[in-house]
Amino acid sequence: MYAVAPEPYEHLESAKHLLDGLRLAGVGVWRWKVDSDFLLWTDNLTEVHGAPASRYDATLDSFKRDVHPDDLDDVWRAISISVQTGEPYSFIYRTNPKVTDQVRWIETRGGLVLDENGEKWLTGACMDVTTRxxxxxxxxxxxxxxxxxxxxxxxxxxxxxxxxxxxxxxxxxxxxxxxxxxxxxxxxxxxxxxxxxxxxxxxxxxxxxxxxxxxxxxxxxxxxxxxxxxxxxxxxxxxxxxxxxxxxxxxxxxxxxxxxxxxxxxxxxxxxxxxxxxxxxxxxxxxxxxxxxxxxxxxxxxIAATEHRMLLVREMAHRAGNMLQLVNTLAHRTFTPNHDLAKAHRIFAERLGSLSRSNFLIAKGGWTMTQFASLAREVLEPFRDRVDMRGRDVLLPPELCFDLGLILHELSTNAVKYGTLKNVEGAVELSWRIERDAEAKEYFLMEWSDALSKGMEPCTQTRGTGFGSKLISLLVEQKWGGMTCTDSENGYRFSCRVPLNNTEPARNSLGGQAA
Incomplete structure (x- = not known):
């Protein structure tokens, strides 16, 4: 014996069943009597819009208040076209953030229908399509x-x-x-x-x-x-x-x-x-x-790499001549009649080593703007645990960096001979910064502080008289137009100030030898 199947749509004709399905599907239905302010909607339509249930007052105005102000004209235009033509409508609008819990995107579809009295109603369904x-x-x-x-x-x-x-x-x-x-x-x-x-x-x-x-x-x-x-x-x-x-x-x-x-x-x-x-x-x-x-x-x-290559070709020719002249000057100043030959040979080798390290670092960057911190670490590598470095990550012209490498070498050599680096413990201090004056001119300031040294030479004078001291003075003051200052009252403190706005050095500044 077979069970008799129910009539088609028997259960779906129940309003409760239909409303349950719409609610669970997140779909709300509304029905507007054309040419009036009378509007009906299912209980869950306010939930679809994210608005409180109290918003429903059976008027068209309550619906309009739920629509985003920027979308309201487009929504009403689509409704008007559907009423005039009888064609179905479909559009998406946003909810009004002043009314709803958050801005939601609502898709609505529907069209024009006639009731049993021949009156026009515009009806449709709405659903939240925000995620989509x-x-x-x-x-x-x-x-x-x-x-x-x-x-x-x-x-x-x-x-x-x-x-x-x-x-x-x-x-x-x-x-x-x-x-x-x-x-x-x-x-x-x-x-x-x-x-x-x-x-x-x-x-x-x-x-x-x-x-x-x-x-x-x-x-x-x-x-x-x-x-x-x-x-x-x-x-x-x-x-x-x-x-x-x-x-x-x-x-x-x-x-x-x-x-x-x-x-x-x-x-x-x-x-x-x-x-x-x-x-x-x-x-x-x-x-x-x-x-x-x-x-x-x-x-x-x-772009920097292209510029580096072009600059490097020009700079190689220029630096080759300058380097030989600088080496000649260092040799001339180091191998003097009053110097012990073995000692002079060692000093000369150390200075050449400093030149080599500075040149390697700067040439590796293509003789362009160079990080002073990297230069200082490279030149002072033998004393990296004995030098307390403090300063910003500044960029300086390559030739200035090259000369500052020589200066750091002379300062560290002095500290090894007569200061802190001569001992097993202790550290010297190196700091630097860039300053800008009232006229927006920039200056590079560097300071070396050695608590145990008394100067560039083992004497009581504020400034040394050896070639190291003279070399520093020639490089900073004559070549770069800067200033140097030393103080030996409490240890040895050296500082220099180099203008950066004009980065072209003065030529023939090392006692007639261009650097």
Missing amino acids: VRAEMQLTRRLRQQRALEELGSFALGEESLQAVADRAVRVAADVLEVPLAKILQLTNSGEELVLLSGIGWRRGSEGHEHVSNNASTMAGFTLQEGRPVIVSNLALETRFSGPQLLHDHCVISGMSTVIAGSDERPFGVFSVYATTARAFDPADAEFLNALAHIVANSARQ
Whole structure:
């Protein structure tokens, strides 16, 4: 005996069954009597919109209040067309953030129907499609970002101007991320601050003039310290650092920044974007900005490498002659009639060794701007555990670095003979920094402090009389137009101050021998 099957749709004709299915599927149904303010909807429609149930008052106005103000005109236009033509409608709108718990994307479909009295009703169903819409938007955004990266990468590959690459990169960042402000900050030679290399949306004339400290109290400095992308939701509420005045002047609320790598351990700078409205930057945005920063970094390396090769060819010819003249001067000053030959030979060999180490480090970088810290570590390698070094990661002209290597050699040699390095324990102190005066002129300051030494020679005079002392004076004062100062009251303290704005040295400064 077989059971009799129920009539088709028997159970689904029950309103309760239909409502249960709609509720569990997250679908709400509404029904509007055309040309009136009367609106009906299922109990779960407010839940679909993320609005409280108390919002329902059986009026069309209550529905309009739930729609995002920017979408309301489009929604009503679609409804009007459906009423006029009788064609089904389908559109997606956002909920009003002032009414709902959060902005949701709602898809609605439906059309015009007539009731048993011949009256027109517009009816339809709504469902929350936020997850789907956001996924589609994310995919569209990622594809757009990918195309932008490909185009910028191709442009940078054939571009010989770093400024052009930086300018294009900030435009791409602002356009793709849809922000009004973007900038690239480059770490200055002093290592103490960053300067605006390129930007979009900032006040005219900011490039090359806006300076930002690189300490951790600023967003750029904090980014350098973190070494990874930094996202700010609300600058006014930020506790990790304070935004510079430039950001406040431009009414920045949200922002994001990442490090632009350099050709070595020293970073090139920071790439940042900012919004003047609350913006929730996500990891995908950070990845995109990071990729832009990599393109700028690679371009900087590529352009620098090309410039290095060209400079190296010219510098090799120039330095070969200068090096021979310098060696000749050192030999002439070292092998004097009053010197013991064996002692003079040892001193000369040590000075040549210092020359060799300095030359190797600087030539390795192509005779371009050189990290003084690396030079100091290289020259003072034999005493690395006995020299306390303190200073910023500053960049200096190669020839100045070369001469500073000679000076460090003479100072360390003196400490071995007469000071701290002569003993088993103790350390000398070496510090350096770049200063800027009221006229924006920059100076390199270096200080050597040896608590046990009395000077460059074992005598009571403030300044030594040997060739080491004379060499230092000739290099700093005559060749570079700087100043030296020594103090032997409490040990030996040497300091020098070299102007950096004019990095061309005076020629024929070593007693008639060009260096």
